[in-house]
Amino acid sequence: MAELNGTQIPQCYERIKPYIHRTPVLTSRLINTITGAEVYFKCENFQRMGAYKMRGATHALLSLSEEERQKGVVTHSSGNFAQALSLAAKALGVEAHIVMPSTAPDVKKKGVVEYGGKIYECEPTLEARNAAANEIQERTGAAFLHPSNDPDVILGQGTAAYEFLQDHPDLDYILTPVGGGGLIAGTALAAAYLNPKVEVIGTEPFAVDDAYRSLKSGKIEGNTSTNTIADGLKTQLGSNTFPVIRKYVKRIIRVEEEEIVEAMRLIWERMKIIVEPSSAVALAGLQRESTYFKGKKVGIIISGGNVDLARLPF
Template structure:
């Protein structure tokens, strides 16, 4: 399998740079003291649409041919990828069709509409989502942009670790959360190609531990049931990201929901960052395995900050 190369990733970065934020890397001596190591937080909660997803979606849209562009893009998502794709399409001046389950939170629908995306509702089952998406693509001729199982998206997500290592090259470990695996695979590719001595470690919720189990087993073992506050990480890891993860990720560490809420609270209180539960998972996994990181220099990607303030877990 041909993975994206460093020059693919650099080209993606150049392509999307005008349309994304170069997010800051922040530190906190209070958190370093708690964690017993030095942590550099790459704040993708400050990214456009409030999450790293803006990167992959922008890269995929900008790589389309003029003919593809004229017919727009489509996806199914109830999360950050939906808003990210609608925004990328809007920036490129092309239509977007977003298939969303009828029970998706109003705030997510509002974000998509705010970027001019057309929402197509469906029953809240995976099968209904896929069928509805096929209908939309057949009707409009739009190009399907998957949320993670797609190299153009992985390439885009990889630009985040590229910026992190430009800002802070001397790291021992880089951590990212894993859901579908787009961010983790991109991170692993960027880090491995820039400096193979840096370990790449994922954080995953125990309540959606498919990547952890798949990584041990050497084959994808889907989630049968998920139960976690980290609602951005419910999907089973994708085929392409998993191939990268098997090759370039050093380990996947789990965090329980109480650990995730604690990490989220630490990020709010000590770093004054609004972080969604999924974005706090790597710090939670680090704090749950504190001896493993003692004295090291860790880069952590805070993946997003889209949280409903009325439903904070504290």
Template sequence: MDKQSLLEVQQRISPFIHNTPVLTSQLLDEMAGAKLFFKCENFQKMGAFKMRGATNAIINLTKEEQERGVVTHSSGNFAQAISLAARNLDVKAYIVMPNNAPLVKKEAVLNYGGLVTECEPNIKAREQASQDIVDNKGATFIHPSNDLNVILGNATAAMELLQSLPDLNFLLSPVGGGGLLAGTALAAHYFGNHCVVLGGEPKAADDAFRSMKSGHIETNISANTVADGLRTQLGDINFPILQKYVDHIVCVEEHEILKAMKLLWERLKIVVEPSSAVAFAVVLKEKEYFKNKKVGIILSGGNVDLETIKFS
């Protein structure tokens, strides 16, 4: 992995994604005591950064693999990302979703052309259903976060930010499965100027924080957090990248996530999902650490069910 290969990834996927806007707010800067730059992946196609990794993963398949299709298991953004990316590249997408997934998410996948298979709502059932499709259809499995091509595609969000703002002191993203934070860290390493990378994580699902402390991948017994996109855990491909290139991870409480999300809705006038607000919550929590610095924040997505959204 080097700078040139990341630039090639960026060039390869650019016809299929948006170079998303960067927003600022004088009021939020004053609240944080720092200069903040929000990279708005909520404006990405299908509403989240995952479009980048999904597109890069499918593009990197051989012609024969593309003809047999791809499969993933997801109830959220990656299901939509794989479905849309596959449609754009004329590839079949088989999506395994738990049978209790919100109807709005299932409909979004179907609208993007994904072929949905429902299963029981547990990881064993998801993995078995995915394996059955691999065995029967010859489709290639693509993991939502623990896949190098997914990680490299994700890196392009931070690359775009650093290409426009090369003198950022800090760069933050939320961490769940680790695919976005790993990509962000690689981008900062190759394109930043001594840019320090931090992850933000809910205290209620702090496996990445504990993993960085212990040196091996930890798991959560429960993950009862409003940041539903961050309930997954690290993998053996992205974790070594975090260990090498991420300075540390900061945990935030549920009320801090909700406060940060409300501020983003109110002050930036944008719709972001709770997971997106976690990195901003870190900046508000650790004001002294970021004081008078230039801080880039990846807002990971904006796919929320407005019927269930709560700000307190």
């Protein structure tokens, strides 16, 4: 595939449109008062299977040949891409093999099974995930789809911001959480295409701040620990996401665990919607740096709402 760019997103959007929801944008006067900004929330927690990853999974599947789809697909994921690929595969009649770390939330494992995916549990390390996915790929001939680094996945994830900027073209900033980088890379591509004046900013926990360090060092950094409540952000940047982020993203805000919990609680209590910890990281970043965003129009992509209610932090 040629270098990724935002001009590819409109065609991608038209391909996946029959399979996804166009999610709503919500506001909260109280959150505007607290932050001093005019905040718009793109609610991907209302997406099919509860997260933006339905977009990328669907586009990646539609981009495979009929012959490839007949052999099935395999991925490794802590939860949301696992569910997204399972549901997208079910809609297209494709077998989905899903490698999940043993520590993945039960609600996400249950979702995979309900959507028809076949789970293979492994140790909660990137090495174990890759090894298990490779073994399945060799044994079955299934196509491997990376949850964040696959170019077709990145373009699919960018359709959330594509919709967002169609509804609100005058945003000053868009904040997204950063894990593997698929969402922020896709968002940056969409913004560069629709309105280059929009600054895309990443947010991530201090506990897994590999993207922040990668931007500083100019090379992909890893994490020695994954001790964060934001279970969807424990992965690291990839060979396709990092170049896009380096080109378009100038800033990543890091937040503490208690700030994530506070932001999550604020959304639950005041907006009356369910968001998972990884989603709350973006609002936590806005709250932490509120003076920077004062008086600006700030878009936040709420990445998902798949919460294990048995593990609520409040």
